[in-house]
Amino acid sequence: MNLREFIATARDKNWLVVIEAEADPDLEMARILSKHDGKPVLFTRVKGYPYPVVAGICSDRAYFALALGVSPERLLFTLAEALAHPVSPPLVESAPCQEMVEAKADLTTLPILHHLPGDAGPYVTAGVLVVKDPDYGRNIAFHRLLRLDERRFAARLVEGRGTHTAWSKTPGDLEVAICLGAPIQVLIAAATSPSKGVDELSIAHALAPTPLVKCRTKDLEVPAECEFILEGRLTHQMVAEGPFIDLTETWDIVRQQPVIEIDCITHRRQPIYQALLPGKLEHKLLMGLPREPTIYAAVNEVCDCRNVYLTAGGMSWLHAVVQIAKRHPDDGPRAIEAAFRGHTSLKHVVVVDEDVDLFNPAAVEWAIATRFQANRDLVVLDDQPSSSLDPSATHVPGQKSRTSKMGLDATIPWLAPDGHWRSEEERAAFWRVEYES
Ligand SMILES: Cc1cc2nc3c(=O)[nH]c(=O)nc-3n(C[C@H](O)[C@H](O)[C@H](O)COP(=O)(O)O)c2cc1C
Known part of the structure; x- marks a missing residue:
């Protein structure tokens, strides 16, 4: 299910919190989002930016279940099936995520949230990175991205994981596509760590149809129904990244991390920017x-x-x-x-x-x-x-x-304490006695 379909369904179910008053991505939105943790929230008027912002779309098991068409108790089995049987996604010629191509790639045009006064700066938190490992092929994963200026991010790459491995063995720049506002099955697939060589976009496609399209300037394929695609290069230039709040709701330290340079931005018509409140329910789930x-x-x-x-x-x-x-x-x-x-x-x-x-x-x-x-x-x-x-x-x-x-x-x-195996009848003495309903 893509982001727009989810927002429409959440609205129908009365799950969606709509904030119509103007809200500022600089600290104010994160404050509002933390008050509504566990709910999808749509900001329709964003201070300084033309795009609406949505967050919290993965903040409850019920939302995943809705997106995948199963009950929350059955989610595990649906995921297990997709992990066991990935399905290669089809490639399409034209895609919603390329309806518009920005004349100039400028990251300051995006309503990237600054979450806490102690953060190093504004951070993309719902970005899914697509790279190709020279040996194992395509890898997709979440990486928080600190916006440095109009063209550059600092990316947090945990050592030994897919993106870090591909980057470490590439002497020059590694091509990267950053997907913003990806379909929900892609968000789930990006958080999996299957064995090397297993394509997470095939896991996404096994969960729900996920057609792909070729990037405009890079040799990479991305989910056709994303809201924005930022095409760029993961370089070997290192800069300070952090501090930033982690999953534990404690501060993560400052580290030297690689810079991503963005060359091209494509998006849907009237795109929606997706945020994700770090440390809170959505991140954890x-x-x-x-x-x-x-x-x-x-x-x-x-x-x-x-x-x-x-x-x-x-x-x-x-x-x-x-x-x-x-x-x-x-x-x-x-x-x-x-x-x-x-x-x-x-x-x-x-x-x-x-x-x-x-x-x-x-x-x-x-x-x-x-x-x-x-x-x-x-x-x-x-x-x-x-x-x-x-x-x-x-x-x-x-x-x-x-x-x-x-x-x-x-x-x-x-x-039993005397060493004998308890009979079924003896074991039944441990059951909770229920009143008649
Ligand atoms: C919301 C969210 C944010 C994440 N942020 C990062 C991050 O900043 N850096 C990182 O290396 N992994 C991050 N992860 C974890 C990766 O997405 C995860 O390790 C992924 O499973 C890696 O898969 P891989 O080993 O196939 O690359 C994040 C995960 C989630 C769900």
Whole structure:
């Protein structure tokens, strides 16, 4: 579903917050957006710019579900299917994202938000970068972009990820296309990290039709239905990037990062600029959703996994609840170990039975309260590779961060304290008694 279709549907469903009073991209919009976190917001009058601004379109599971035509509980399975069976997208001759070609590429014509007074400057936060790796082919990923002047951005490239790898092995400039206002399936696909050589635009196309078009000045293909395309080059000139708020809602540090030079801007007629409030729900959900299927796949290798949820409190990144159909007394600890393999940034995981609603934090806590014994069901792993995003981990420059990890097996214990296997009847004593409805 493209951005315009989503805005129209969200309006019909009364989800859309429309701000008709003039709003300033310089600090004011971010303040308004943080008050409406979890809702799509459309600013129709933008101070100093002709384009409307939309944000928050990925800030709830219900919005992804709507865009992909499934229920929120089934999202994991839809994503898992697309990751397992990518479909190569078709190439079209003419595309909405090229309806207009700007005579001069000038980044100051875009309503790029300045989010917080402490930020290094205005940042593009919903930009999806398309590059071609000389060995592995096309890669798409989100990268925050600090606008430096009319033609240049500083791009934050996390080391070892697709864009960074392609850039590192290219001696000269690497061609890049920045997609703004991309269809929702492209936003999800850009947040996945499939194996090298798997094209994320084919994952997007497996989720929903995503025709591509050739860029005007670069040998790259981009989703035809984006709002803006910025064509340019990722150079080896380095500049200071940051400070900027991170997923953890803490400040990320200043680093030397590469400069992108923009050569050409194309867009739809009356384009809509897409913003995304860093650190808030939309950022967290986009990060986390694509990891749920990878945890699911890893746990399924060792037992019968029913669902996975990366919780909001764990920033949709560090904490998971894994639901299993238990068939063996050791399924809980096996699931814990596999979950850490399925998402290496995961720090804490709780495993629950099928009767526990994994999306409800109080239900998960109830399972811990009634089924878990720390001396028996707690798994602690010391000195593990960690997410770079956890401020409490050990961070040494140039090295992978380290952390300790914890798994709680909150499934019904099959082994009784005297060592006998509990019968089905004995296990049923752990079920929650429900009143008649
Ligand atoms: C909203 C959002 C913002 C992100 N910002 C960055 C960023 O600034 N730099 C970066 O390297 N990765 C960023 N990421 C993560 C990449 O998109 C993610 O690592 C992607 O899965 C990389 O895939 P790849 O390994 O195939 O390149 C962001 C992800 C999201 C959802």
